[in-house]
Amino acid sequence: MGSTRRAGQVVSMRKLSCRARWHVAVILVSACLFPLGQGFGAEEERLAVVVGANVGATEDEPLRYAESDARRFRDLLLELGDVRADRALLVLGGSPEDVLRSLTEVRGRAAEISRSGRRVLLFFYYSGHGDDDGLHLPRGTLPIAQLRAELLQIPADLRVTFLDACRSLGRAKGVQRGAAFALTATPDSPRGAVELRASSAGEAAQESEEYAGAVFTHFLISGLRGGADADQDGRVTLTELYSYAYRRTVLRTGTGPALQHPAFAAELAGTGEVILTRPARASATLEVPPGADRYLVFSIPSAAVVGEMLGGEISQLAVPPGRFLVARRSGANTAVATADLTWGGRRKLTDSDFQPIPREELVLRGGRLEVRTRRIEPRAGVEFAPGSAQSVAARAGAALSWALGSFDLELEAAYVGGNANTTGFNGTEQSVTGGPGLAWHTYLGRWTMAMGVGLELRYSWQHLTRPDSTRAAQAGFPTFQNSSFGSLGPRAGLRFSLPLGNHLAATLGASAAGLFHREQASLGGNHVVFRPILFATGGLGYAF
């Protein structure tokens, strides 16, 4: 227990003493045993129970990412695993009774589906502490035997269990061919039970600061997102997933404080592949350059790790629509790139998209790195100043901003021009305006919303003429009035931007400002007046 730090990462040791005795009738690792690919289709309905618990028994050191891993796993099932949201039950930090209640609920649903003649596939995922006695939940232990019994009572054709919690005593590392058993190939889809465990006997399942999650779950998710699709047919099968998760976990933990060998156990009958996900159906796909480099994909702005790719293996990853930071590690060199897949689609990154970054900075900030921190944004719009000589004017300019985390420093300059009318004069007023500002931004789905305050500095020129200037001139009166003046005041605004790609974003904003300036009285003298203005502008931002 406790934690150790190695190579910039903190690794927590999950509960070591797990002695679950899982009966494995057969271990099927060869795809040739399932010559017919069986896809999940209209005849198959999928259910899931996803459990995560950071806090275990009193003697367990709390985990950091068990519950977030559970959320990520459930999201993945919804996204690529063909599990409907109302059929994916999530239990976070709950008691054994909560878990059992969820299993009971799923049992009822499975029975209902079975009665309709459709095939049922059940996913059970657990992330947290556990040992040979059971799963350590915050308010008690759920005995493994009871869990297994409950799972068996669910009338599912196939049960796929992922346990990222413990190690199993008495089992060899990795994949082991079990005792021979009589397998009768049937035309049916695979039926039975499959279990993937994070570690083997005597090993610890580990959490990683770099992944912000458990190592095994990280590779499960990466594999299910397409990293495990060895034959690149757009589907990730059970065998592909285990193969991938095993290799990657062993490789990754080999550089850490403790080696971890994921284990696989299955009791299956039937024919065909067990297809877990279909990355090819994802609405967004991220592709990295071929090569031996390692790519870690972070979601922006949450900085959550979405998955991992090895350029030399499968170089594409199915991701949900959104923005991503891709960190590349190539030996001692690190580089990052961003990809905007807000609208879905496929984004193929090239070497030129990556910019070098110090390794220390990558380790320190991870997915919160800002790659394109500067943005220039031409803007145009209209400005209203009710009650002033220039009530409506056009506004055009540009803003230059620097992103500092959730804050933006902005410098805006603009031209404002339009007609100006007083009681006795008509003419034009033109201004150069702008100033510094500070904005805080947040994300609302595809939109980025920024709320900012700043200072508006303005210098204006008025050229006014009398409407009856010809007659006034003939009568000997001055016919025009030229004046210039400065004004100053606070500004606040709200701005929304919608990404249009990796560099471009369309923006729309509205601001209010109050300007103080001196105003000339008709009969001489002057006084300071407050001029409220409102302006709305649209823009096109280019990040670099």
Next chain:
Amino acid sequence: MRFEMQRAAWIALGLCAGCGQAAGPHFNPPFATLFGVITSSSVPTPSEVRVALVWRKKDPEGNILRVAQKLGVRADFPVRFRLDIGTLPPADAMNVGMNADGSAFHYATGSLIIYEDVNGNGTLDLLPTDAVGTIDRVLGIPEHLSVFYVESSVPRSPTGSQRGFNLRREPAQVDPQPGAATCSSVTVGTRQYLPLSSEIQVALTAAPELSREMCARTTPAPDGGCSGPSCFPGLVPPGALVTCNPGGTAYVYKLCQPATLCASSTCDYGCGQRNPGDPAPPDWPCP
């Protein structure tokens, strides 16, 4: 050094923000400002006292057309007031004058009218020709004083005027006196241009005859009465205003007959005179 530069930049920005002055939405420096004083008032001063400048123009038929122009009043009513003329006379009010040498000039002549804005619409409501009553109520008009406005070249004669707005004292039209050689109204005095800063004196009388200054159009008729330079006794028509000399040996009468408020007005004059020793003829109007 860098700090000094930054501080200098901020100071410059602050100074810049305070520099210059804008023309606000109500900016309208007046072309001229007139100063007035209420010398006497025989009527209670109403709350809605306003001042208008009514321009007069003669059309080719000789009719007098009037156009009212609002004035900004900075008032210390009921005693003193200042009038800001913020607009030029309407084009409708402009006349074309010719100098002796054939050169033309454009001018307008107007009167100040102090009135009660009875209907509260903020303007002096001029009356049509057939009006039988008034809308607003004229309280007073400066006597023998007009505002004279000139564009383009200045008229060569009379001298004293200048381009723009002028304040002009007009000669008075005086009724003939009993025993005078003629029995028509006579002009007394000459036109005189006054500085714009001259104090305009107004008595608020609300006299009914002032209401004619609100007529949009009037047709003056030539005064009738005596023909020739001498007076001959004549029959005094009923309703005529008779003025006798102290001895009762001479008289003039004046009979004005407006049909309606804004209709043509004609005044007939007549006169009579006898020797002091002669007996008074029958129907002699003087005692």
